[in-house]
Amino acid sequence: MTERLYYDASYMTDFSAYVTAVKEDQGGTWVTLDRSAFYPTSGGQPFDTGILKNVDTGEELPVTDVEVADGDVWHRVEGALQTGDEVLGRIDWPRRFDHMQQHGGEHMIAGSIWKLLHGTTIGLHLGKDQSTIDVTMPDGRTRFTEEETAAVEQYVNGHIQRNEPVRCWFPDEAELASLPLRKPPTVTEHIRIVDIGGWEMVACGGTHPASTGEIGLVKILSVTPARGKARVSFVCGERALRYFDLCQKSAEKAGQLLSATPERLADAVAEMKEKCARLESELKAFRTQDILRQLEKNSGVLYLENGDDRALQEAVSAYIQRPGRIVFAGAGGRLIFARSADRNEDMAALIRSVARGGGKPDMASGAGGRDAVLAAARSAGLL
């Protein structure tokens, strides 16, 4: 069984150990050690990466995955080691500390959701960009109000600013029974407890910062329904700073384009959308009038290579309001053949005689080009 050095020393980056077994698995070489500071994927926290250095040869082998099996921590290495080899391990600290910040923040969010909203958190997923927890609310709802989300954020960040201590230990049975845990442990042996500032206490085998201040900042990004639960997405620590940086730069760029401050950005976008919709409708009306003029000029025979078929449709509808008219028209590969109500040609049959399509006797549509329009107009004696 591997001694887990991170249980008592979550800041340990360098350690020495002996290889106790080697195996080939999942297309790679895995070694287990008598002791390790590498965290294996568990409880939603991803594994550590780093190196194992062979003390005899000086060779440094990258560690690319870490898993736990039957109490042993297995390290996937790029290279060869043998049982009995002495190694110096070094974990990738920025990666681990990021995980500690997200994991510590997760405890605080779950603890405050329990305290303020009586919601039960059931799972942590620590993602590459953001992390999520799923919350079961007492009344079964899958969303928080804006005020609830803000209250959770304020509660958590308030405790971060007070820089409260975070303590991890293995209590004996009697002490364990007396502890006010947020939820019952999922394991029955070697139960490790994490206590954050005396208000969030739960069983956990993960790595945590020594005090809440090191988490820096917690920001909830969204609360969305997911399989009957409320899924809370969040970022903590350095990630929260990077996220703020991204949002701020993007708001600044958009603000420059719209000549608006970031605070006025949403209003400026709404105004722009309204203006675009007005211009689009004016443009459509203008195009329709233009096509109608061309239909009049060409006695209803018209094909527009790059035309807008919606504008054509409206122009055709307007054109056949007058009695005695017939239209063979098309735009951008779409055909519209139509006639006034007082005529009796079957436009659907006419369109099928020159292209693929169909419709009603007085108005039919299909797919085709200029040749189809000209052929139909010729057969009807218009050309």
Ligand SMILES: [Zn+2]
């Ligand atoms: Zn934890």
